[in-house]
Amino acid sequence: MKSLLKFITCGSVDDGKSTLIGHMLYDAKLLFADQEQALKLDSKIGSRNGAIDYSLLLDGLMAEREQGITIDVAYRYFTTDKRSFIVADTPGHEEYTRNMAVGASFADLAVILVDASLGILVQTRRHARICALMGIRHFVFAINKMDLINYDKEKFLCLEKDIRKLSVELNLEKVKCIPVSATEGDNVTEKSENMPWYDGESLLNYLENIDIETNDEVGFVMPVQRVCRPDRTFRGYQGEVESGIVSVGEEITVLPSGEKALVRALLNGDSKVDTIISGMPVTMQLDREIDISRGCVVVKGTELHVSSMFTATLLWMDDKKLVEGRNFLLKLATQRVPATIMKIKYKVDVNSGNHVPARSIFKNEIAVCDIALAKKTVFDKFASHRVMGEFIMIDRISNMTSACGVIDHSLRRSDNLTWQKTDLDREIRSAKMNQKPMTLWFTGLSGAGKSSLANAVEKILSVRGNYTMLLDGDNVRLGLNKNLGFEEDDRAENIRRIAEVAKLMNDAGLIVLTSFISPYKSDRRNAKEIIGEESFVEIYVSTPLEECEKRDVKGLYKKARKGDIPNFTGINSPYELPENPDIAIDTNNFAIEEAAEYVVKELERYL
Structure with missing residues (x-):
C-alpha cells in the first residue's frame, strides 16, 4: 500500500501557490482528458493571454477566477507511482488567514512559496508561524518565479540564507529550499535545464521520497x-x-x-x-x-493533565478584538467546556518574533494567553500529544470559531487549589431562610431606572420576609472594583467579579439584586454561566435612549456628547440588547412603585 502525504501550499498573495500545484498535476499527467481540455478552453479567456493558466485547476470559485486569487481552501487528491497525496491549496490574502489555518491543521508538511523577485513578506512569515503553531515539522520553501530573475543563483542563495534565519527564529525542524518556476515548470516535476547550478531534486520527487513518519507520542x-x-x-x-x-x-x-x-x-x-x-x-x-x-x-502508559487552567498560544480569527475576561466554548478532542481568557500575556510580532505587551488582540494576530475552564478537563501539552493539546474557541453568541490554539503548559496553581466543601451548604442555608436563592440581574442603559427599580423591588421582597442583598454598579466600583476602568476588558472583568460575588451570596442563601449596565451579551452570558442558569433571572429595563438622556440625573450623557467621557454606553460604546430576557419593563410607562410591583409579580414563577 502506498504511503499518504498530506501537505499544504501557503505563502503571500500572488506567490503562485495554485499555479504550482496545477502545473504539477498537468506535467505529471494526473488529469483526465476532459479536465485538460477544459483547462485549455478556460485559459483562453484567462489572465495569461491564451497561455495555459494552471491556477484554474485549483481556483474554482467565480470570485477566485475573476480576481486571480485563492479565497477558499481547495483540496486535491492525486497519486503517483510512488505515493498518494492530499494537498490543501490555501489563500494568501491576510483576510483569509483563518482559511489557511484550517488547511494547516490537517497537514504533515508545508510548501511555502516565496516570490523570488520580492523575497520574504509579512504574510510569508505569518503563514510559517501558523504552520509551526499547528505542529507541522517538515517545510519546503519553494522559491518561485525564478524566471523573473533570470534564474540568478546568487539571488537564490541570498533568499535561502534569509529562510535559514527565519527557520532558526521559528525553531523549524526540517527545512528544504527548492528554486522553481510555477508557470514555466522549472523544478516542479523534473529537474530544470535553466538552473544547472542547482544539484537538488525537483519538488515532486522530494515530496514522493520524504519520510514524515515522526509520531513520537508516548502511551x-x-x-x-x-x-x-x-x-x-x-x-x-x-x-x-x-x-x-x-x-x-x-x-x-x-x-x-x-x-x-x-x-x-x-x-x-x-x-x-x-x-x-x-x-x-x-x-x-x-x-x-x-x-x-x-x-x-x-x-x-502516559499521564495527561486533569486541570482547569493552562497557558496557550492562540491565533485570533474573529473580526471582534479579543480582550481579557471574555468567555467562549472551548472544544478540545471530544470535550466542550466554557472557558474564559484570564490574561493576555503578550502577542507575537509577526516580523521580528518579539513579545509585545498587549491588552487586546486583533484579527490574525498570535498571542499567548492564560485560560481558565469552567471545570477540570483532560488535556496535555501540544508538544506531547497533538490531539489533546489543540483546541478551538467558539463564540457563544454567534457560534463562529473565534480562535484556534495549542496548549503550552498547565498552570500549576490550578492543580494546588481545591474547592472546599462546607457542612452548611446552599440547601441548608436556603431552607433555614425559607427561600430559593436567586440572582436578579437588572440590565439597561444608564438612566433607565435600574438602581431605583432594584431598590424598590428589594423593599417589597424584604416586606415579604425575604433575605436580600443589592449590588449597585456605582457602589461596587467605589470599592471592590475601584481598580477597573471602562475599557472593554475592564467592563468584562467588572461583570465577572460581580457574578462571582453574587454566586457566593446565593450560596449563603440570599436573593441578590444586581444593577449594572452590563452592555455586552457575552458578559451577561458569562455571568449566567458562573451563577448558574437555574439561579439567574435577567431583567431588562428597556427604557429608550431618548428618555434616558432626558433624565440624565448625573449629567453623564451631556459630558459624553461633549466627548468628555469616552466609552459611554449608548453614545460612543454599544449596548447589545438582550434577545430573550426573562422579564422586560420600560420604566417610562410606569411609576417606579408600579414597575416594582410588576417585576415582583413576574418573579413569582422563579421564586
Missing part, C-alpha cells in the same frame, strides 16, 4: 466520542485511537475520574480484534462498570 490515548448501549447486555465506549496501542486484558485508566479497569473486548467495526493501534476506530468493553461519557479519555 495509548483514546478520547471517548460515544457510549454504545444497544441493549442491556452490551456497553461499549467508542472513539478513535489517537496514539499508542492497547490489547485485550490490559489495564487502562479513565480520565478525569482516574478509575482503572481491564479491557474485556475490542471491536473494529463489527469484528472482534485482540489489539488496536493509533488511527483505528474502536469500540472498547471493560471488565467492570465505570461512569464514562463523551469527553472522557482512556489512557495507558
